[in-house]
Amino acid sequence: MQFVDLKKQYELIRVSVTNKMTSVLERCSFIMGPEIEELEQKLAKYVGVKHCITCTSGTDALVLPLMAQGIGPGDAVLTTPFTFFATAEVISFVGATPIFVDIDPETFNIDTEKLKKTINDYRRGKSPAPGIPAGLNLKAIIPVDLFGLPADYDALNAIAKENGLIMIEDAAQSFGASCKGRKAGSLSEIAATSFFPAKPLGCYGDGGAVFTNDDTIAEVIRSLRIHGKGKDQYDNVRIGINGRFDTLQAAVLLAKMEIFDDELKKRQIVARKYTDQINSAVKTPRIPEGYLSAWAQYSVRSAKREEIMRRLKEQQIPTMIYYPKPLHLLKAFENLGYAVNSMPVSEAISKDIFSLPMHPYLDDVDQQKIIDSINQIK
Numbered sequence: 001m002q003f004v005d006l007k008k009q010y011e012l013i014r015v016s017v018t019n020k021m022t023s024v025l026e027r028c029s030f031i032m033g034p035e036i037e038e039l040e041q042k043l044a045k046y047v048g049v050k051h052c053i054t055c056t057s058g059t060d061a062l063v064l065p066l067m068a069q070g071i072g073p074g075d076a077v078l079t080t081p082f083t084f085f086a087t088a089e090v091i092s093f094v095g096a097t098p099i100f101v102d103i104d105p106e107t108f109n110i111d112t113e114k115l116k117k118t119i120n121d122y123r124r125g126k127s128p129a130p131g132i133p134a135g136l137n138l139k140a141i142i143p144v145d146l147f148g149l150p151a152d153y154d155a156l157n158a159i160a161k162e163n164g165l166i167m168i169e170d171a172a173q174s175f176g177a178s179c180k181g182r183k184a185g186s187l188s189e190i191a192a193t194s195f196f197p198a199k200p201l202g203c204y205g206d207g208g209a210v211f212t213n214d215d216t217i218a219e220v221i222r223s224l225r226i227h228g229k230g231k232d233q234y235d236n237v238r239i240g241i242n243g244r245f246d247t248l249q250a251a252v253l254l255a256k257m258e259i260f261d262d263e264l265k266k267r268q269i270v271a272r273k274y275t276d277q278i279n280s281a282v283k284t285p286r287i288p289e290g291y292l293s294a295w296a297q298y299s300v301r302s303a304k305r306e307e308i309m310r311r312l313k314e315q316q317i318p319t320m321i322y323y324p325k326p327l328h329l330l331k332a333f334e335n336l337g338y339a340v341n342s343m344p345v346s347e348a349i350s351k352d353i354f355s356l357p358m359h360p361y362l363d364d365v366d367q368q369k370i371i372d373s374i375n376q377i378k
């Protein structure tokens with residue numbers, strides 16, 4: 001059994017992927033071929049925003065908006081410690097300082113009340129950790145739609161507006177999700193997603209995209225993505241990166257877009273079955289009213305995590321822990337000086353959470369085997 005079964009998906013789209021990749025190969029249009037623009041238009045329309053700018057990875061899709069906003073040394077960006085490393089890595093990468101805000105225990109997304117408090121405390125001179133100096137400019141918030149569930153953007157956008165902060169939605173795990181009819185990627189002024197193979201919409205390598213309705217931000221990001229190009233790539237007007245998405249990977253995504261909505265429906269069915277059948281054995285995820293998760297992960301909590309994972313492993317059922325260590329306790333962020341117990345919710349959850357196999361092609365037989373194994377544990 002696979003944790004994410006990309007092979008079953010490939011069998012389904014083999015002809016379409018092969019045809020689309022072959023036409024790139026025959027044209028030799030590997031860099032910025034016509035598939036890139038075709039894909040960007042399709043993705044922008046799907047998400048419901050004016051601009052989609054594809055790029056090398058989800059990580060670069062976060063770096064580019066930070067660069068476009070001129071965020072760097074002397075600035076601070078607020079984010080969650082319960083996410084993949086890249087979310088906060090990009091903040092330090094551009095020279096700014098991450099400030100962590102603990103998560104809501106029900107949604108695993110940034111706690112908006114704690115966010116307000118952290119902002120107010122910092123503005124009054126109270127530093128959140130010994131390594132974070134007073135007087136940095138609070139510039140932006142990067143909320144994460146963890147495991148595919150959008151964060152609370154009504155509250156977040158209001159906090160951002162009130163405090164003059166830029167919002168960058170980390171939608172790396174939530175492509176396809178929605179909140180009150182609006183798609184992830186459109187829930188704040190800028191969003192970043194990832195096409196890493198195991199994400200809800202994954203290609204066959206690395207990839208990512210930025211989404212925005214803002215014409216100016218889009219234009220700057222298009223320039224930054226190609227070495228800060230001006231009129232053409234030899235007229236460089238700013239310092240950028242080599243951030244282009246591969247045309248072959250765009251061809252893969254064009255094929256996958258054809259089945260994406262069907263996959264999203266299948267993920268809902270798998271998630272519902274888990275929730276209906278294992279909720280008395282483990283704490284299952286709760287999706288708030290009006291939200292649709294993209295189910296990048298189906299994560300549950302249990303005090304018997306190690307025992308359950310061991311039993312599942314004995315039956316060749318793979319599980320993963322997202323995330324074993326909150327970011328504020330990682331060595332890479334040691335310089336910030338966050339202490340153990342400074343983010344109690346993230347720390348508690350990292351000790352009892354784990355994720356079950358989740359993909360659109362998980363069949364009834366395999367899923368029943370997982371469910372039965374979990375329910376056997378007393």
Ligand SMILES: *Cc1c(COP(=O)(O)O)cnc(C)c1O
Nearest residue numbers: 057058059084086087172194196
């Ligand atoms: C995967 C992921 C990223 C980084 O995406 P890459 O394409 O791997 O660079 C960023 N943030 C979150 C929350 C992710 O899950």
